[in-house]
Amino acid sequence: MSTPLLEVRGVTKRFAGLTANDDVSFTVNEGEIVSIIGPNGAGKSTLFGCVTGFHRPSAGHVIYRGRDITGLKADRVCRLGIARTFQIVQVIADMTVLENTMTAAFLRARTRAAAIQRAREVLSVMHLLDKQAFLGSALTIADKKRLEVAMALATEPRLLMLDESMAGLTRVELQPFIALLRDVRERGVTLVIVEHVMEAVMQLSDRVIVLTSGRKIAEGTPREVVANPQVIQAYLGERYRA
Amino acid sequence: MSEQLVQQVVNGLLIGCVYSLIAIGLTLIWGVMNIVNFAHGDFLMLAMFVSFWLYTLVGLDPLLSIPFCALLLFVLGLLIYRFAVSKVMRGPMLAQLVVTFGVSIFLANTAVMLWTPDYRLIDRTLLSGTWQFGTVQVSVAKLVSSVGSVVVSGALLLFLRRTRTGKAILATEMNRDSALLMGVNTDRVNALSFAIGSGLVGVAGAFLSMYYYIYPQVGGLFGTISFAIVALGGFGSITGAFIAGILVGLVQTLGGYFFDPAYKYAIVFLLYLLTVWIRPQGLLGW
Amino acid sequence: MRTSRLALVVAAVVAAALVAFPFVFTGPFPLHVMIVTFMFATLAVAWNIMGGYAGMFSFGQAAFFGIGAYTSSYLFVTHGVSPWLGLVAGGLASALVAAAIGYPCSNLRGHYFAIASIAFAEIVRTHFNNWKLVGAAEGLTIPMSKGGFLQFQFHHGKAPYYFIALAFLLASLALSWWVARSRMGYYFRAIKESHELAMVLGISFVRYRLAAIMISAFISAAAGTLYAQYILYLDPESVLVLSISVQVVLIAMLGGAGSVFGPAIGAAILVPLSELTRVSLGHKGTGVDMMIYGALITLISVYQPRGVWGLLTGRIGPRAPPAPVAARPVAVQEGSK
Numbered sequence: 017m018s019t020p021l022l023e024v025r026g027v028t029k030r031f032a033g034l035t036a037n038d039d040v041s042f043t044v045n046e047g048e049i050v051s052i053i054g055p056n057g058a059g060k061s062t063l064f065g066c067v068t069g070f071h072r073p074s075a076g077h078v079i080y081r082g083r084d085i086t087g088l089k090a091d092r093v094c095r096l097g098i099a100r101t102f103q104i105v106q107v108i109a110d111m112t113v114l115e116n117t118m119t120a121a122f123l124r125a126r127t128r129a130a131a132i133q134r135a136r137e138v139l140s141v142m143h144l145l146d147k148q149a150f151l152g153s154a155l156t157i158a159d160k161k162r163l164e165v166a167m168a169l170a171t172e173p174r175l176l177m178l179d180e181s182m183a184g185l186t187r188v189e190l191q192p193f194i195a196l197l198r199d200v201r202e203r204g205v206t207l208v209i210v211e212h213v214m215e216a217v218m219q220l221s222d223r224v225i226v227l228t229s230g231r232k233i234a235e236g237t238p239r240e241v242v243a244n245p246q247v248i249q250a251y252l253g254e255r256y257r258a
Numbered sequence: 259m260s261e262q263l264v265q266q267v268v269n270g271l272l273i274g275c276v277y278s279l280i281a282i283g284l285t286l287i288w289g290v291m292n293i294v295n296f297a298h299g300d301f302l303m304l305a306m307f308v309s310f311w312l313y314t315l316v317g318l319d320p321l322l323s324i325p326f327c328a329l330l331l332f333v334l335g336l337l338i339y340r341f342a343v344s345k346v347m348r349g350p351m352l353a354q355l356v357v358t359f360g361v362s363i364f365l366a367n368t369a370v371m372l373w374t375p376d377y378r379l380i381d382r383t384l385l386s387g388t389w390q391f392g393t394v395q396v397s398v399a400k401l402v403s404s405v406g407s408v409v410v411s412g413a414l415l416l417f418l419r420r421t422r423t424g425k426a427i428l429a430t431e432m433n434r435d436s437a438l439l440m441g442v443n444t445d446r447v448n449a450l451s452f453a454i455g456s457g458l459v460g461v462a463g464a465f466l467s468m469y470y471y472i473y474p475q476v477g478g479l480f481g482t483i484s485f486a487i488v489a490l491g492g493f494g495s496i497t498g499a500f501i502a503g504i505l506v507g508l509v510q511t512l513g514g515y516f517f518d519p520a521y522k523y524a525i526v527f528l529l530y531l532l533t534v535w536i537r538p539q540g541l542l543g544w
Numbered sequence: 545m546r547t548s549r550l551a552l553v554v555a556a557v558v559a560a561a562l563v564a565f566p567f568v569f570t571g572p573f574p575l576h577v578m579i580v581t582f583m584f585a586t587l588a589v590a591w592n593i594m595g596g597y598a599g600m601f602s603f604g605q606a607a608f609f610g611i612g613a614y615t616s617s618y619l620f621v622t623h624g625v626s627p628w629l630g631l632v633a634g635g636l637a638s639a640l641v642a643a644a645i646g647y648p649c650s651n652l653r654g655h656y657f658a659i660a661s662i663a664f665a666e667i668v669r670t671h672f673n674n675w676k677l678v679g680a681a682e683g684l685t686i687p688m689s690k691g692g693f694l695q696f697q698f699h700h701g702k703a704p705y706y707f708i709a710l711a712f713l714l715a716s717l718a719l720s721w722w723v724a725r726s727r728m729g730y731y732f733r734a735i736k737e738s739h740e741l742a743m744v745l746g747i748s749f750v751r752y753r754l755a756a757i758m759i760s761a762f763i764s765a766a767a768g769t770l771y772a773q774y775i776l777y778l779d780p781e782s783v784l785v786l787s788i789s790v791q792v793v794l795i796a797m798l799g800g801a802g803s804v805f806g807p808a809i810g811a812a813i814l815v816p817l818s819e820l821t822r823v824s825l826g827h828k829g830t831g832v833d834m835m836i837y838g839a840l841i842t843l844i845s846v847y848q849p850r851g852v853w854g855l856l857t858g859r860i861g862p863r864a865p866p867a868p869v870a871a872r873p874v875a876v877q878e879g880s881k
Binding site (some may be wrong): 271282288292293294342345346349350351352353354355356357359360361362363364365367368369370371372375464474478482485486489518521523524527528530531535 | 656660666790832835838844
């Protein structure tokens with residue numbers, strides 16, 4: 017386990033006039049759960065985009081399993097084993113939950129039967145099996161998010177990057193979801209999650225990275241980060257204590 | 259030889275001005291509600307026929323029929339929006355695409371049924387005759403049409419930038435959601451844009467009827483050309499459409515001059531393809 | 545369970561009726577109507593693969609149809625190549641052109657793609673209209689040969705054309721059904737939904753878009769060869785015009801774009817109707833049939849965009865395998881590779 021699973025080295029992303037990511041560096045080791053937190057507009061989603069091939073970094077490198085994947089297209093990155101979800105959830109509206117998951121499963125499954133089996137397995141893990149015949153358009157937002165995660169899992173990733181998957185979940189839905197993510201990690205998937213829901217961040221993360229205005233301002237265990245005065249000022253506010 | 263070239267350049271500029279006016283109507287609709295009015299060219303055709311029949315039956319000079327055409331097309335645009343377009347805006351993409359196509363086919367073939375596919379021409383108007391500028395011949399009707407088109411385009415731009423309603427339209431065009439949040443009645447803006455866009459093409463039709471052949475299929479031709487212009491200028495950009503209209507007019511006449519007249523429209527279609535391949539945002543679009 | 549048994553019964557009845565048809569209605573006109581129906585149905589099935597499945601709404605299907613028709617005809621007229629080989633050549637030529645135009649258009653969506661398809665088809669039509677090699681505006685006449693299957697010409701009645709056209713349709717439907725159930729079909733639907741989603745699922749957006757266009761082009765070209773061998777004359781105005789492309793879209797939409805059988809249903813409704821209107825209204829009302837088409841398209845888009853199939857089944861798209869009776873959580877394989 018000497019090489020980290022993911023290495024982000026000095027990634028900078030500039031859009032016309034705006035520097036969304038400014039020299040961001042961190043590593044993720046296999047089996048970890050790493051959270052990225054920060055105020056809106058800090059560049060978290062852009063960072064995801066740079067790692068997963070939706071944006072080409074203006075500078076810096078992304079190293080995955082020892083291999084430089086900077087600038088590779090998103091579908092390639094997915095095939096290599098990095099999956100992600102989106103801030104605005106995307107599923108196929110006209111297909112059922114099962115069919116959606118099958119579509120994702122087809123990445124590794126060669127036959128229809130194998131895709132169905134894999135999809136059912138993943139849906140079972142995500143507790144969506146009872147809704148497998150529902151159309152994507154008929155789901156609640158929370159279920160859509162779970163489906164999106166299921167689809168990401170069905171591509172059999174080693175690294176799963178979740179972009180605010182818990183936003184909009186009620187308190188009742190939150191704990192099962194946290195347990196689910198722990199379960200996913202147990203099954204050998206490394207997680208990098210962007211979250212605003214601090215409760216989840218505190219419970220799940222091995223490490224937390226804090227971004228503000230495109231720059232990394234802190235990194236450490238949840239306790240360390242939460243006590244960091246810069247982080248408190250930039251994001252958490254004085255009132256928050258773990 | 260170069261005299262012919264200069265003549266073609268002038269011709270291109272002249273027709274380009276009218277193209278601009280047609281394209282501005284289309285880009286307004288496109289920019290505001292992200293719907294292509296495939297019937298835009300057929301609206302033009304209707305305006306040309308209205309002008310023709312007013313001339314033939316009542317003896318009204320085409321120049322004077324401009325307000326009628328504009329008003330009629332304005333109302334038609336409003337009706338089509340209300341009863342067809344507005345209903346598919348939240349529907350599947352295929353429906354949005356096809357609905358104005360249906361209107362287009364319906365209008366073009368109704369015209370065939372009512373008035374036969376024959377070509378018509380208005381032969382004697384207030385503005386007959388040609389002027390001579392050195393070696394260049396310019397028909398008075400074409401000159402007035404072109405200048406008139408530019409004037410109307412300018413008036414529209416003023417309307418959009420200076421009046422309250424106009425600004426609401428521009429705001430919706432730039433960012434629909436923000437406009438909604440600011441209290442703009444986007445449905446009314448949609449309807450108004452559709453109507454204004456149609457009214458503009460009504461004016462263009464009246465102008466064209468002064469010297470162009472009038473026949474039911476003329477809409478398809480101008481419609482497709484205006485797509486190319488809107489793409490080149492940048493979807494939603496009024497100034498872009500204006501500049502691109504002139505450019506396309508030039509491309510058409512010069513293309514026909516340098517290559518083969520039979521291919522002059524194919525060249526314009528090729529221009530559309532090249533624009534969306536190489537620079538999808540067009541000259542001035544975002 | 546009940547619906548699939550019903551579906552089988554319906555299919556069996558329809559199959560029997562189709563086979564019996566030429567023996568019951570032996571006159572040339574009914575057979576002609578059916579042949580044209582099968583042909584348009586094939587075209588609509590082809591369109592459906594790129595439009596209904598993959599979301600690329602083309603209004604230029606006639607271009608592929610015409611390229612197929614012209615290729616096989618030219619090869620036969622000038623080089624005596626068997627029309628069956630010509631069919632394959634036409635299909636390949638069409639697919640190649642599709643790839644050439646599809647590649648730069650692979651980022652275009654919705655309206656932009658639609659207009660590009662119109663622009664492309666018009667360029668093709670203009671070109672053929674001026675291309676001396678294939679007769680320009682006068683077109684090509686296919687000389688009568690001695691007839692028979694190998695020559696793809698039949699001089700004693702239309703029944704052979706009927707069965708061949710039916711075979712083409714069934715083959716296209718089989719292909720469409722297979723695509724819908726396969727990985728490709730699922731990928732097409734992901735592409736239709738969103739570019740980002742397709743990428744994030746590891747789907748090569750460009751490759752699958754090209755696949756959809758090329759398959760669609762090949763099938764359309766085959767229909768074109770059928771047309772050429774049936775009518776024995778073609779010119780740009782009869783095979784490359786926008787109105788053919790529009791009719792194809794309308795048929796697919798009316799029947800149900802995105803479903804396997806929708807396009808065929810649409811053809812079964814619209815083509816006989818349009819042929820009958822043309823005959824009864826004579827040629828005095830040139831434009832009346834298209835007028836009705838136009839009104840129909842508008843009404844359908846507003847009131848029933850999912851078409852007949854959508855009406856009948858309440859959904860478009862492949863049917864998922866039925867849920868297991870008792871959903872027991874299945875043991876998941878340890879980790880990932």
